[in-house]
Amino acid sequence: MRKYPILFIILLFSVMFINSHCLAVNPIEGEQKSHQHQGQEGKNHELSGKVENGVRVIQVKASRYKFEPDPILVKLGEKVRLVVTSIDAAHGIAISEFKINLAVSAGKTERIEFIADKQGEFQAYCSVYCGAGHGQMHASFIVK
Numbered sequence: 001m002r003k004y005p006i007l008f009i010i011l012l013f014s015v016m017f018i019n020s021h022c023l024a025v026n027p028i029e030g031e032q033k034s035h036q037h038q039g040q041e042g043k044n045h046e047l048s049g050k051v052e053n054g055v056r057v058i059q060v061k062a063s064r065y066k067f068e069p070d071p072i073l074v075k076l077g078e079k080v081r082l083v084v085t086s087i088d089a090a091h092g093i094a095i096s097e098f099k100i101n102l103a104v105s106a107g108k109t110e111r112i113e114f115i116a117d118k119q120g121e122f123q124a125y126c127s128v129y130c131g132a133g134h135g136q137m138h139a140s141f142i143v144k
């Protein structure tokens with residue numbers, strides 16, 4: 001009779017062990033998946049947009065007071081087409097080093113093409129006054 005509680009405790013511990021083992025495995029799998037996901041996001045973050053017929057086409061969203069994506073990443077020597085949509089007000093996008101300056105009316109989409117022939121990190125900035133935050137409206141343009 002007195003042996004039963006001991007057996008019960010052994011059974012309880014073995015059930016707890018199996019449970020804790022199973023619970024421990026699942027979070028690790030979940031973690032690996034989220035790491036893979038981050039890895040994929042990281043890859044997408046490396047170069048912006050997609051190459052279509054030899055042109056890197058990048059959709060840029062301009063709104064008070066930011067550009068998306070930020071940073072904009074391209075490869076040295078690539079032909080780049082910025083397709084800029086203004087969401088809320090008239091904005092512009094200018095990058096002095098590449099001599100580009102494109103104005104975009106509210107709600108409109110405009111395009112500009114240029115060759116990314118200089119390596120480094122440059123500033124793309126809003127070139128049309130759009131409100132109080134206009135001076136802080138910029139994004140990094142990185143040529144790798």
Ligand SMILES: [Cu+2]
Nearest residue numbers: 126128130134
């Ligand atoms: Cu502006």
